Amino acid sequence: MDSKIPKPSASMSVPKKIVPSSTQFFDFKSARNLNQSEKTATEMEKKKALTEKNQLSNFGQFKFIRSKSPDPNVGRSKPVASKLRRSKSHADLNNLLKVSHTTTFKAGMKRTNAGIENIPAKRLKTTSIAKPTQLNIKTQEKKNAIISTIKSTSLVATTNAIKKPTLAKSNSDGPAAVAAATSKQIQTKTVTNKKPATATTTTTAAKPKAKIPPYDFKARFLDLKERYDVIKAKNEEQKEQIATLEVEADKFETRERELLDKIEKLEFELFEATDSREKIENELMEMKKTNKSLTIKNNALAADLTMKSDELKDTKQKFSDLTNKHEKQTIEYEDLKKVSGTLKIDFEEASIKLNSAQEQLYQINIERKVLHNMVLDLRGNIRVFARVRPPLQSEEDRMLCGWSFNDETSLEIHNNELVPSTGTRKQTKHDFSFDQVFDPNTTQEEIFEMVSPLIQSALDGYNICIFAYGQTGSGKTFTMDGADQKLGIIPRTVKLLFDSMKTAEVLGWKYTIKASFLEIYNEVLYDLLSNENKNVEIRMANANNKTEIYVSNLTEIEVSTAARLHELMIVARSNRATASTAGNERSSRSHAVTRLEITGKHANRPEILVGMINLVDLAGSESPKTSTRMDETKNINRSLSELSNVILALVQKNEHVPYRNSKLTHLLMPSLGGNSKTLMFVNVSPFQDCFVESVKSLRFAATVNSCKLAKAKRNRQLNQSSII
Numbered sequence: 001m002d003s004k005i006p007k008p009s010a011s012m013s014v015p016k017k018i019v020p021s022s023t024q025f026f027d028f029k030s031a032r033n034l035n036q037s038e039k040t041a042t043e044m045e046k047k048k049a050l051t052e053k054n055q056l057s058n059f060g061q062f063k064f065i066r067s068k069s070p071d072p073n074v075g076r077s078k079p080v081a082s083k084l085r086r087s088k089s090h091a092d093l094n095n096l097l098k099v100s101h102t103t104t105f106k107a108g109m110k111r112t113n114a115g116i117e118n119i120p121a122k123r124l125k126t127t128s129i130a131k132p133t134q135l136n137i138k139t140q141e142k143k144n145a146i147i148s149t150i151k152s153t154s155l156v157a158t159t160n161a162i163k164k165p166t167l168a169k170s171n172s173d174g175p176a177a178v179a180a181a182t183s184k185q186i187q188t189k190t191v192t193n194k195k196p197a198t199a200t201t202t203t204t205a206a207k208p209k210a211k212i213p214p215y216d217f218k219a220r221f222l223d224l225k226e227r228y229d230v231i232k233a234k235n236e237e238q239k240e241q242i243a244t245l246e247v248e249a250d251k252f253e254t255r256e257r258e259l260l261d262k263i264e265k266l267e268f269e270l271f272e273a274t275d276s277r278e279k280i281e282n283e284l285m286e287m288k289k290t291n292k293s294l295t296i297k298n299n300a301l302a303a304d305l306t307m308k309s310d311e312l313k314d315t316k317q318k319f320s321d322l323t324n325k326h327e328k329q330t331i332e333y334e335d336l337k338k339v340s341g342t343l344k345i346d347f348e349e350a351s352i353k354l355n356s357a358q359e360q361l362y363q364i365n366i367e368r369k370v371l372h373n374m375v376l377d378l379r380g381n382i383r384v385f386a387r388v389r390p391p392l393q394s395e396e397d398r399m400l401c402g403w404s405f406n407d408e409t410s411l412e413i414h415n416n417e418l419v420p421s422t423g424t425r426k427q428t429k430h431d432f433s434f435d436q437v438f439d440p441n442t443t444q445e446e447i448f449e450m451v452s453p454l455i456q457s458a459l460d461g462y463n464i465c466i467f468a469y470g471q472t473g474s475g476k477t478f479t480m481d482g483a484d485q486k487l488g489i490i491p492r493t494v495k496l497l498f499d500s501m502k503t504a505e506v507l508g509w510k511y512t513i514k515a516s517f518l519e520i521y522n523e524v525l526y527d528l529l530s531n532e533n534k535n536v537e538i539r540m541a542n543a544n545n546k547t548e549i550y551v552s553n554l555t556e557i558e559v560s561t562a563a564r565l566h567e568l569m570i571v572a573r574s575n576r577a578t579a580s581t582a583g584n585e586r587s588s589r590s591h592a593v594t595r596l597e598i599t600g601k602h603a604n605r606p607e608i609l610v611g612m613i614n615l616v617d618l619a620g621s622e623s624p625k626t627s628t629r630m631d632e633t634k635n636i637n638r639s640l641s642e643l644s645n646v647i648l649a650l651v652q653k654n655e656h657v658p659y660r661n662s663k664l665t666h667l668l669m670p671s672l673g674g675n676s677k678t679l680m681f682v683n684v685s686p687f688q689d690c691f692v693e694s695v696k697s698l699r700f701a702a703t704v705n706s707c708k709l710a711k712a713k714r715n716r717q718l719n720q721s722s723i724i
Ligand SMILES: Nc1ncnc2c1ncn2[C@@H]1O[C@H](COP(=O)(O)OP(=O)(O)OP(=O)(O)O)[C@@H](O)[C@H]1O
Pocket: 388, 389, 390, 392, 440, 470, 471, 472, 473, 474, 475, 476, 477, 478, 479, 483, 587, 588, 589, 618, 619, 620, 621, 683
């Protein structure tokens, strides 16, 4: 029996007063041992979360925070969970009373109520429910009252109380009333014990017993037995009361549990509500943020929308304008479509007419070419133009010959030679006739006007050779190349060629031009478009036709514009000038040849025209008597002499023409033969001291002029497509 009743200890004797704490929270686990296993793990986690949450926030500080319940295991050697939950039974109390009673007897009635006082009837429950709620406080009061009652009862039992207590009556008044009544009885009994006489007067009208003499054991026994029966009856009555109280206590406990469950449920709901509230608050906060950003976006979009609206308005206006325009244009388009139909018919008719006209034009052009070249042929395949240059400002002191230009084709040169023996001047006169004579005042334009028909012949597929012959300083280079702002035959030829090519394109002809520049110095050929030291030689192109030659290692560049050709001319001139410096005025002592190969193809006809233009600035002839460089002079004079021989052989229609006797005649062979048109300029200086050389040149030129070459033939070929 004793082992089941826990001994009183300091930690268990007095239930601690429940004080709300800000740091300690309600401990469901320790306070509610019952039904713990029924709780789901989720709920426990939620409670734990709630506890942690409550720790973090001060929300509901006093509402939810509970004092920590005293640990029932503290000070115990073994677990008492099952014991703690059990209320003190009637048998327990009975035994307790027996023990107390026995002890009292053993102690000779000196035993105090210590054994009862510390019975923890509802202690564990009280300590486990550490809630500072009104309900708990009331429950605790009730329990305290019951315990007090029990104590009082015990006291009565141990103090030999004579009077029967009135607990039964006060039972219905509740624990407080019972406690009060019990307390009153205790007080009364205490007084009775001290002053039996007074007690007798204060009790009800009980019949006083006679004093039992000490030797009357029987009477004493009976008295004791009677007292024992009273106490026993009272004990039974108290047992009933205790049973009733236990039932009451169980009800309270049940009620308490229900309330605690409700509280727990409410707290759980509150936790969930708090949780959901926080969630909602977070969501609200997020929504506020979102709302804010959306507001900003909305404002931006509103501004954008305004702008777009304006743009849309403009676009609509433009669209409307364009629609109107489109409608107008549609009407116009329909009109134009009708006109187009008409024009198409007209165009087809015009195309037919155009083709016919083109055919006529082509035929007319052929006739023109025939007539043009017929005229040239009538004039002679080799023609000679004489040009007398004017004296320069620096040459004012030099004595001039007498010159007479009676018409366009003849000139007279008068000699005012001084006869030293007589001291008089001897006048001699020489008359010359040429195809054309140009006096010193003739401009470059006038000169080229007379040359240009030959250039046209080159486009018609003829070989052309124009060369300037004459004494040194007589104006050959000026005639061929020209000077600043006074362009000579070569640059003007280039311009005329490209202009004529454009015109010829209308008639279906497409031309390409290849240019090469070379010079002959001391019977050696040099490529003026290359600085390389290479062997440039005249070679036979066709063994069957000895007049067909080509120059090996000579740079040929195709040009498509006059500007490009001018660039090449500048390069060639600079190369010649460089050589001139190195070779001591080589330029004036060499023959410079500009070659332009022209190929024309007709777009619709199987015809190819190939013409060659040789523009030659010959080295100046010089008398060996006056020459300081005999080798050069000999070579120059020899080549010029060979040129004379070739021309004379052609004039005399000799079977053998000595083209190969000099590089110059060999090079010009294609342009001096029957299939060529040759123009020779004879340049003369106007001065007295040049009289002899001038007459010599004029005589040679006059001889050439009298030569009539065979009728030239056009270089006509059939192109590959026509052959097929
Ligand atoms: N018709 C002309 N009108 C004005 N100046 C001219 C004319 N002909 C030649 N001259 C000038 O006379 C000078 C000599 O002419 P140019 O150099 O053409 O002679 P050249 O016969 O080529 O001499 P070379 O055989 O030594 O090369 C140059 O200064 C040139 O500008």
